[in-house]
Amino acid sequence: MNSTLIDVVAWICIRDRQVLCARTTGKDVFYVPGGKREKGESDWEALRREVQEELNVSLIAETFTEVMVVQEVAHGYTEPTQVMMRCFQADFTGEIIATSEIEAIAWLKYRDLDQCAPATQRVLEYLDQQQWID
Secondary structure, three states: OOOOEEEEEEEOOEEOOEEEEEEEOOOOOEEOOEEEOOOOOOHHHHHHHHHHHHHOOEEOHHHOEEEEEEEEEOOOOOOOOEEEEEEEEOOEEOOOOOOOOEEEEEEEOHHHHHHEOHHHHHHHHHHHHOOOOO
């Protein structure tokens, strides 16, 4: 059986033992902010662009570090579509503000798992295991 793999990058931003998540307009679950890379973009270039577009902040290159890679069923797609999500941390400048494509932002804890897409649930589980979030 052929399966489709959606390759994305995601930004893990933790504050007060909670992780920043966003809900795109028209979606019913939260995701870790980020998205698909454009042709020729590196992980860093794609993540910096996506976060700027979604949250209006600038990531700082020198602080860019990979945290984890998640492969999971892609929410909102027909099976067997999967998402491969490379997750990074980076400091930022500016104030986090939801742009027009983002309907809501939320600082989530492990107990908020049921509000998240499957790949984001894996991220929350990992962050909880690392004792980075409550």
